[in-house]
Amino acid sequence: xxxxxxxxxxxxxxxxxxxxxxxxxxxxxxxxxxxxxxxxxxxxxxxxxxxxxxxxxxxxxxxxxxxxxxxxxxxxxxxxxxxxxxxxxxxxxxxxxxxxxxxxxxxxxxxxxxxxxxxxxxxxxxxxxxxxxxxxxxxxxxxxxxxxxxxxxxxxxxxxxxxxxxxxxx
Numbered sequence: 199x200x201x202x203x204x205x206x207x208x209x210x211x212x213x214x215x216x217x218x219x220x221x222x223x224x225x226x227x228x229x230x231x232x233x234x235x236x237x238x239x240x241x242x243x244x245x246x247x248x249x250x251x252x253x254x255x256x257x258x259x260x261x262x263x264x265x266x267x268x269x270x271x272x273x274x275x276x277x278x279x280x281x282x283x284x285x286x287x288x289x290x291x292x293x294x295x296x297x298x299x300x301x302x303x304x305x306x307x308x309x310x311x312x313x314x315x316x317x318x319x320x321x322x323x324x325x326x327x328x329x330x331x332x333x334x335x336x337x338x339x340x341x342x343x344x345x346x347x348x349x350x351x352x353x354x355x356x357x358x359x360x361x362x363x364x365x366x367x368x
Contacts, residue, residue: 215287223276236275241265243278 244266252259266274 215284218283220280223280233272236279237268237271240271240275240278243274244271 245263248263249259251257252261265271
């Protein structure tokens with residue numbers, strides 16, 4: 199029952215992260231100091247991606263890269279923030295799921311280890327019982343050899359005499 203609830207919880211968290219990311223984007227564009235910071239981040243991102251694209255397509259990389267205008271920079275930065283938030287929520291959900299799965303596997307492994315230990319103890323107990331039975335059988339065989347064939351037949355009477363009843367030899 200815990201597995202479906204956990205999966206539904208992570209799905210709900212991912213679904214809720216999109217409106218939260220939108221709210222972060224709208225607030226980031228309004229706050230003046232943060233707006234300046236995200237504009238600078240967007241400009242750096244623009245320069246890096248433009249240089250990478252130029253290298254990939256074989257264009258000249260020493261040409262000056264024009265900066266984005268302020269509105270496009272804010273839009274690019276807020277999009278980046280929103281995507282980063284959604285990605286971080288997905289990563290957190292993935293880490294949670296992996297840890298939960300690892301704990302579940304550890305519990306299963308512990309149960310298997312305990313079951314194996316119980317089986318080993320049972321095997322040891324049975325081995326000891328088998329050894330005891332072998333000793334008793336060898337003692338019976340020794341006594342039977344000492345008395346001969348009639349000794350085997352009289353053994354029943356000897357054990358009966360030990361129980362308090364009179365033995366009648368055959």
